Amino acid sequence: MPYIPNTDADRAAMLAAIGVERIEDLFHDVPEEVRFPMLELPDPLSELEIQQELLMLSEVSIDLNHTACFLGAGAYRHFIPSVVDQLISRGEFYTAYTPYQPEISQGTLQAIFEYQSMICALTGMEAANASHYDGATAVAEAVITAFNVGRRKRKKAILSPMLHPQYRAVARTYTQGMGLTLIGDDDLSNGVDALAALCDGDTACVIVQNPDFLGQLYSPAEMQTLADAVHGCGALLVVAADPISLGLFAPPGDYGADIVVGEGQPLGNPISFGGPYLGFFACRKRYVRSVAGRIVGETVDTQGRRGFVLALSTREQHIRREKASSNICTNQALCALAAGVYLAAMGKRGLRQVAELCYHKAHYAAAEIAKLPGYEIMGDRPFFKEFVVRCPQPVDKMLRYLLDDWAILGGYELGRDYPELDDGLLVCVTEMNSREKIDELVEALAELGGPRQGGEVS
Amino acid sequence: MTEPLLYEISSPGRRGCRLPQPDVQREELPAGFLRDDLPLPEVSEMDLVRHYVHLSQLNHAVDTGFYPLGSCTMKYNPRVNEAISHLPGFTQLHPLQPPDTVQGALVLLYELQEFLGEISGFPGISLQPAAGAHGEMTGVLIMRKALYDRGETQRNVILVPDSAHGTNPATTTMSGLKVVQIASDAAGNVDLDALRVHLSDQVVGLMLTNPNTLGLFDEQVLEVTRLVHEAGGLVYGDGANLNAMLGICKPADLGFDVMHFNLHKTFGTPHGGGGPGAGPVGVTAELATFLPGPIVVEQEDEESPFLTWHVPEKSIGPVKSFYGNFGVLVRAYTYIRMLGAEGLRRVAENAVLNANYLLSRIRGVYPLPYDRTCMHEFVVEGRIEGAPDVRALDISKRLMDYGFHPPTNYFPLIVPEALMIEPTETESKETLDAFAEALLKIAEEAREDPELLHNAPHTTPLGRLDEVRASHPKTMRLCYTQEC
Structure with a gap:
């Protein structure tokens, strides 16, 4: 039997030591009427067979190596240096568990401490945890943290309508039993000024995304104005950010954010059909005792040597039980390790270079598309790597044509989340998109141009 | 044995990865939106690899040794x-x-x-x-x-x-x-x-x-x-x-x-x-x-x-x-798919067999608060007759010197000095015997030389760590950068 080393002789010796005759005798506590059901599962396979079968199954899908991908909307294709997977694939990292025993877990603990350090550097914050399940759950935990900071008396969270729709939905799922109201995102015209105006003494936090779901950037000056208004109400400002953008643009810590969260997947983690990802979470040090999740701190051992341990565990479920700040046990340690290796491999200059590549290529694509008759780039804000194209034809039909005839994943259909933007196509361009492929997209879009310039999409 | 931090091996100008130049015209960056500095480390690719390989070597993992952490099912992870x-x-x-x-x-x-x-x-x-x-x-x-x-x-x-x-x-x-x-x-x-x-x-x-x-x-x-x-x-x-x-x-x-x-x-x-x-x-x-x-x-x-x-x-x-x-x-x-219905049942059977066998090897030495046939794990008390000062924590730390990851300790809460042991089905009888021998030897050590346990572990990269210091407002340090 695979992975079970016991031989028949071992089993016989072990049963004799236990004092029973058969393995079945060990299960006498299980009610007889439900004991030993037949499971209808496919027959077991050898490794050779499963490798062949699943290789074939994996090839049924059209993967991003065989398409040009301009689809982002919360999951991004970025370059991952080879060292990342090589290092996180060491069994000493990935077959260990949560570092409960620090004497034999310094590798994981120091790697998390370094990850926290780099997330603080990136966001301009003073503390970071070891990560959450993904960007959406990090946003939900930020709402709960703000709720706890406000001693559970402030019962309102204000969400920007330009916060990722999934982040807003997950925050609602998480808080449905807490008596909180999440408002502000029902009106697309709620910009930062309007969000500031909604803030009052009952508000726990205001959450905005920068760059927002449509890729638009908000200046440090206007964010600082929002932060001042939010703080004036005694609430916290939560900013969700694209970590790659922070290689280039001002960190939220510079403009008054209290909590900075985001989807950490772009940092060295494959796009992997939506997971596993990691949510990064950083905050001002004064809020750290209200934060959920693992946090690693520096300390010394009995001989005064530097070491690392899980810190502030009195916040956590295994100590506080029903009074814990969250039920979360784990982080996404291996994904955070990948993010740490990625950030160190890129370093100070490399991450900026990645961000600049995204910026230049996205602007090239937007400028070329803007030249096409029938197309328009929405808004006049600066943007990072995503932008909205207003299209002359129904977006779903255009996307189908791009895929079927050009093998291009053209972007995200905004009408799925914003009925007001049903002619909007969210296009994402990263360092992975070559000029040649961008030109192909432009050429394909040109074919689809305005009703008078091109043919109707059937 | 300690490993320097990435920030401590950083040197201005080093790179761990080279990126291409843009193949499009550079667009002007929006003034007023940019950051001044990005305080990330700067390391070469080889330094990066050695750093993380050294860190990995400080970990105990299923791949390095027995990991009977109760309620966590630390079984082998098939390649x-x-x-x-x-x-x-x-x-x-x-x-x-x-x-x-x-x-x-x-x-x-x-x-x-x-x-x-x-x-x-x-x-x-x-x-x-x-x-x-x-x-x-x-x-x-x-x-x-x-x-x-x-x-x-x-x-x-x-x-x-x-x-x-x-x-x-x-x-x-x-x-x-x-x-x-x-x-x-x-x-x-x-x-x-x-x-x-x-x-x-x-x-x-x-x-x-x-x-x-x-x-x-x-x-x-x-x-x-x-x-x-x-x-x-x-x-x-x-x-x-x-x-x-x-x-x-x-x-x-x-x-x-x-x-x-x-x-x-x-x-x-x-x-x-x-x-x-x-x-x-x-x-x-x-x-x-x-x-x-x-x-x-x-x-x-x-x-x-x-x-x-x-x-x-x-x-x-x-x-x-x-x-x-x-x-x-x-x-x-x-x-x-690798195991199928029969394989899955063998998993459960052997997990339960291994746990009961291990229990049979240490029964009588470590108090067993609920003496029944166990399933895939069991809980004993980390208390040893004749060694009143020795606690579950000491036994756990001493196990590290024998090359084993300790059991889950102090849980469940209804058992004093709990040691929760889950061997899993992927461990051999030889490993279970070696672990049982270690536990029995530690019980002897507890009576003869309790200080050996109180000061354990002795062979690990670091000794016991000061957890209070890591969480105390005056000494708490949660990241390397200056602001923290």
């Missing part, structure tokens, strides 16, 4: 699962691609839903939750919403046995419900009288781990679930200990209404140093409409078989982005 999960047809899929372009992935997810349904007896499965605690929250929110949907909005209490994992009460609070603790009886089962006292029309349900955290199968479980149902409540099954139940019984047959699976425990996916795991949730047919989605379904109006996404009608809402920890789900799928 084929890694190989399959790295196939580009799985890693290079965008979650928002049209369903017809990702049928390979959807087939895998659909079949995994079916497999988990067959193993557990639950017809409704959502693969979305990312971890056990995440699955628990999902399950409790489903129970709450289902009862509220019936109009029973007065129900606001969750019953939790005193042996429960801390996530159970923490989850209850997160879901806006109150916790009432239920005592265990002398045999380690749920105390039926205590349960009856607390059952009422205020109760949403009971959260029960079975086998429980003592490693014992509740002998009255059918009566427990019947009583909760009779009071109009639902029963949540914490699937942490499903490794003992594969092919032994289906949790749905015991009267559970909801259960989460820990794929990183039961189905051999790696723990990753603390994640990513996966915590899918199974429910009865009646509760399936409340599951978080999207889940994979067959499209009915298509001629050829076609799979697509579906969000259940009364869903509690999504609990994370997209569909779950797909890379982990691929590994668990591979594991189930």
Whole structure:
């Protein structure tokens, strides 16, 4: 039997030591009427067979190596240096568990401490945890943290309508039993000024995304104005950010954010059909005792040597039980390790270079598309790597044509989340998109141009 | 043995990765939006590799040695699962691609839903939750919403046995419900009288781990679930200990209404140093409409078989982005296909055999508060006759000197000085014997030279660490950079 080393002789010796005759005798506590059901599962396979079968199954899908991908909307294709997977694939990292025993877990603990350090550097914050399940759950935990900071008396969270729709939905799922109201995102015209105006003494936090779901950037000056208004109400400002953008643009810590969260997947983690990802979470040090999740701190051992341990565990479920700040046990340690290796491999200059590549290529694509008759780039804000194209034809039909005839994943259909933007196509361009492929997209879009310039999409 | 921090080996101008120049014209960067400095380390690729290889060498892991951490099921992580999960047809899929372009992935997810349904007896499965605690929250929110949907909005209490994992009460609070603790009886089962006292029309349900955290199968479980149902409540099954139940019984047959699976425990996916795991949730047919989605379904109006996404009608809402920890789900799928029904039953049998054998080797030396046939794990007291100053913590630390990861200690809370030991089915008799010998030797050492234990570990990279210092406001240091 695979992975079970016991031989028949071992089993016989072990049963004799236990004092029973058969393995079945060990299960006498299980009610007889439900004991030993037949499971209808496919027959077991050898490794050779499963490798062949699943290789074939994996090839049924059209993967991003065989398409040009301009689809982002919360999951991004970025370059991952080879060292990342090589290092996180060491069994000493990935077959260990949560570092409960620090004497034999310094590798994981120091790697998390370094990850926290780099997330603080990136966001301009003073503390970071070891990560959450993904960007959406990090946003939900930020709402709960703000709720706890406000001693559970402030019962309102204000969400920007330009916060990722999934982040807003997950925050609602998480808080449905807490008596909180999440408002502000029902009106697309709620910009930062309007969000500031909604803030009052009952508000726990205001959450905005920068760059927002449509890729638009908000200046440090206007964010600082929002932060001042939010703080004036005694609430916290939560900013969700694209970590790659922070290689280039001002960190939220510079403009008054209290909590900075985001989807950490772009940092060295494959796009992997939506997971596993990691949510990064950083905050001002004064809020750290209200934060959920693992946090690693520096300390010394009995001989005064530097070491690392899980810190502030009195916040956590295994100590506080029903009074814990969250039920979360784990982080996404291996994904955070990948993010740490990625950030160190890129370093100070490399991450900026990645961000600049995204910026230049996205602007090239937007400028070329803007030249096409029938197309328009929405808004006049600066943007990072995503932008909205207003299209002359129904977006779903255009996307189908791009895929079927050009093998291009053209972007995200905004009408799925914003009925007001049903002619909007969210296009994402990263360092992975070559000029040649961008030109192909432009050429394909040109074919689809305005009703008078091109043919109707059937 | 310590390793310098990345920031300490950083030198201005070093690079760990080279990137291409832009192949398009450079666009002017927006003035006033940019950051001044980015304080990340600067290291060469080789320094980076050595740094993380050195760090890895400071870890104990399943790959380096026995890891009997109770309730965590630290079994071997098959390498084929890694190989399959790295196939580009799985890693290079965008979650928002049209369903017809990702049928390979959807087939895998659909079949995994079916497999988990067959193993557990639950017809409704959502693969979305990312971890056990995440699955628990999902399950409790489903129970709450289902009862509220019936109009029973007065129900606001969750019953939790005193042996429960801390996530159970923490989850209850997160879901806006109150916790009432239920005592265990002398045999380690749920105390039926205590349960009856607390059952009422205020109760949403009971959260029960079975086998429980003592490693014992509740002998009255059918009566427990019947009583909760009779009071109009639902029963949540914490699937942490499903490794003992594969092919032994289906949790749905015991009267559970909801259960989460820990794929990183039961189905051999790696723990990753603390994640990513996966915590899918199974429910009865009646509760399936409340599951978080999207889940994979067959499209009915298509001629050829076609799979697509579906969000259940009364869903509690999504609990994370997209569909779950797909890379982990691929590994668990591979594991189930490698083992089949017979293999899974052998997993449970040998996990239980190994635990009972190990228990038989140390019985009489370490006090056993509930002396019954155990399931896949058991709990002894870390107290040794003739060594009154020695505690479970000392025994745990001393085990490291013998090359073993300690058991879970000080849990469950109802056993003083608890040592919770879970050997798993992937360990050999020789390993179990060596571990038992170490525990017996440590008991001798405790009587003869207790200081040896108090000062342990002696052979690890570092000695015991000052945990108070790490959390004290004056000495707390949570990151390297200056501001922290």
